[in-house]
Amino acid sequence: KNEVEQSPQNLTAQEGEFITINCSYSVGISALHWLQQHPGGGIVSLFMLSSGKKKHGRLIATINIQEKHSSLHITASHPRDSAVYICAVPYSGGGADGLTFGKGTHLIIQP
């Protein structure tokens, strides 16, 4: 089973700051997921990436497969970015497996 470590667990920042959340995993994978969970519970997939870098608006995700590490960056952060961000990888490493999750990063952006 893949193990996922995320840091930091909690992060409070001021509006406009550049945010970085880190994720490390133990077993080689085919793809890594970044998810967002808002209060109330709904989970949204932000990125699925297997190499390099992806960008959606102010969100950027990078992955280094050799180092088994990924980062999620938020540029020009805004209070609406406040949420829990969760890194997830395939449960046993490959294919379209079920996911195993990091404990999440609770992000609060203050105006």
Next chain:
Amino acid sequence: DSGVTQTPKHLITATGQRVTLRCSPRSGDLSVYWYQQSLDQGLQFLIQYYNGEERAKGNILERFSAQQFPDLHSELNLSSLELGDSALYFCASSAHRVGVQDWENTIYFGEGSWLTVV
């Protein structure tokens, strides 16, 4: 709206009882996943079905079972419920196609079913 529908949204039941949670995946998605989110364990993978067949098992208890029907909807059955089973249960679906663009294998989550065991 992810396109994944879960019912019921909330459920309160007593210890020892049995409940069934239902999930309708996004149209055309062949894979259905069940996850449990609790305060102490976080998010955990329970089980995956692909086109009607069980594909992978995670941390699913023997008291829990699931199935996927020919129309691809899925049900998660929880029996002999204990207080510790109180959690948010998510269903997710994906197209699950090998060798296609990443976006086709993106996982879409339902809004979850809140289960409270009293």
